[in-house]
Amino acid sequence: MSADLAHIRQVMAEADCLHDEAEVEAAIRAVARQINQQLAERNPVVFCVMNGGLIFSGKLATLLDFPLEMSYLHASRYRNQTSGGELFWKAKPEVSFIDRDVLIIDDILDEGHTLSAIIDFCHHAGAAAVHTAVLVDKAHQRKARPGMKATYTGLVCADRYVFGYGMDYKGYWRNAPGIFAVKGL
Template sequence: MRNDIERVLIDEAVIERRLDSMAVEIERDFPDGTLVVIILLKGALVFAADLLRRVPRPLEIECLNVSSYEGLESSGQVNFLDRHFPDVKDRHVLLLDDILDTGRTLHAVSERLYQEGAAVVHTGVLLAKDKHRAEEVEADYVGFEIGDEFVVGYGLDYKGRYRNLPYVGVLKLEAAN
């Protein structure tokens, strides 16, 4: 797998330090009480697990399976793949995703959470691409700003591979073929 990586963009130690800081920000920003955390599967699973172990408060953790990518590109649509939607009525919600790219996923899921009655929805992402977005959305908590490159590792994949890498790396174009 390492041969498929053009370069390591963010190494494991840097990610760990940033997660410590993000946890402090989250703890500071949310009021007392239980926080409902919605993890977008599968990409945010590794990031969310490592981040949430650092948040010293009661958490209810839910997962949503959504899809918006086909290969290297966004499909332009967000598909909710689960029949069950978490109960968020009158609750404070933290929505976690792996990467903010076009903005469609965070926008669609945030809107749905508000439609379901969430009192407050904050969003957090491991990575935010520095690019024009199809939807006007920014994350409340961002691990790292990156360029417009196709990255894998630390939960991010290409065709189901590379999620288990302990770092974020840029995928070689020839590995994507």
């Protein structure tokens, strides 16, 4: 079933811009500075969480000024829906990180169920340390683990349904040039 493109366009036309492109790019540079200071000598293996982390990972990686191995993993709870379900592994990491620092890059820390499962997976697979970088942390008290925070966070946003810079609305608008909230959600 194909999406109703008129509806998808209307969502963008009516969306509230929470963070414009300049703010998002500045946040990415700030995260990169922190990672450069803290992980440059740790030889981390860097994993992009697909599909949401793709844009953030790509932009962030070009700002990291140390050699690193990069790969991806694909785990989702949303599968183009607006609410999460059971964790589904589409592709597990193929690079070994036994006794290595691991940096997981994702688009958003919402409730954190997906990120929490990925962190546990990395620890069980022998990672020496697991670090997380998210572009957006959604401000609410429904985290999977009490007090859950990413190691590196670009922006904090309101508890609304957001899209842009990798985050999607029903599979669309990952390419939106800013962080937008769906009207009424």
